[in-house]
Amino acid sequence: AQSVTQPDIHITVSEGASLELRCNYSYGATPYLFWYVQSPGQGLQLLLKYFSGDTLVQGIKGFEAEFKRSQSSFNLRKPSVHWSDAAEYFCAVGLPGYALNFGKGTSLLVTP
Amino acid sequence: DTGVSQNPRHKITKRGQNVTFRCDPISEHNRLYWYRQTLGQGPEFLTYFQNEAQLEKSRLLSDRFSAERPKGSFSTLEIQRTEQGDSAMYLCASSHTSANYNEQFFGPGTRLTVL
Numbered sequence: 001a002q003s004v005t006q007p008d009i010h011i012t013v014s015e016g017a018s019l020e021l022r023c024n025y026s027y028g029a030t031p032y033l034f035w036y037v038q039s040p041g042q043g044l045q046l047l048l049k050y051f052s053g054d055t056l057v058q059g060i061k062g063f064e065a066e067f068k069r070s071q072s073s074f075n076l077r078k079p080s081v082h083w084s085d086a087a088e089y090f091c092a093v094g095l096p097g098y099a100l101n102f103g104k105g106t107s108l109l110v111t112p
Numbered sequence: 113d114t115g116v117s118q119n120p121r122h123k124i125t126k127r128g129q130n131v132t133f134r135c136d137p138i139s140e141h142n143r144l145y146w147y148r149q150t151l152g153q154g155p156e157f158l159t160y161f162q163n164e165a166q167l168e169k170s171r172l173l174s175d176r177f178s179a180e181r182p183k184g185s186f187s188t189l190e191i192q193r194t195e196q197g198d199s200a201m202y203l204c205a206s207s208h209t210s211a212n213y214n215e216q217f218f219g220p221g222t223r224l225t226v227l
Contacts, residue, residue: 044218102154
């Protein structure tokens with residue numbers, strides 16, 4: 001069965017510390033991979049995407065993600081977190097032209 | 113603003129009433145998706161259109177739900193005889209098939225509260 005797992009429901013990091021959010025997927029074929037961010041009361045904003053090629057992808061707001069085929073993972077990273085990064089982060093996977101399958105999300109809290 | 117828009121942004125209704133939401137996609141996008149997001153969960157797929165054709169419906173889309181995209185532009189999602197379990201954020205997204213990927217652009221959502 002197709003699935004997307006974000007193992008961490010909540011993560012707390014100090015401002016300026018590094019961040020890694022985990023995402024694992026189970027799909028019949030290698031899907032397209034996305035990370036979205038959602039601030040309270042807002043819609044989803046695309047941070048970055050992976051389709052093929054270089055397995056390290058750069059996104060907006062200083063985020064990056066690494067695709068590891070052998071581990072079926074697509075973890076999101078940021079070297080130095082800012083207070084404004086506090087939000088809900090969703091990993092999503094999908095095949096071309098089809099609906100996205102989202103993980104349950106990881107809530108990020110940033111402490112001073 | 114050339115992004116995806118949704119109206120209304122908030123809707124409060126009593127159980128048993130019918131509600132209708134509207135989504136206006138990015139103008140050149142031919143695919144339109146509806147998702148539902150409940151508290152503490154990620155968005156779940158409901159249905160999607162390519163132009164005016166409804167190509168796929170999720171098991172989540174009960175008989176009380178109906179979606180249309182009559183002219184291949186805006187879409188409406190109607191829920192009949194609402195139940196408290198329908199309370200959720202309803203998200204719309206659009207994309208274009210000419211792009212060799214599945215990047216979907218999301219609207220701000222319509223938050224439904226059923227009392």
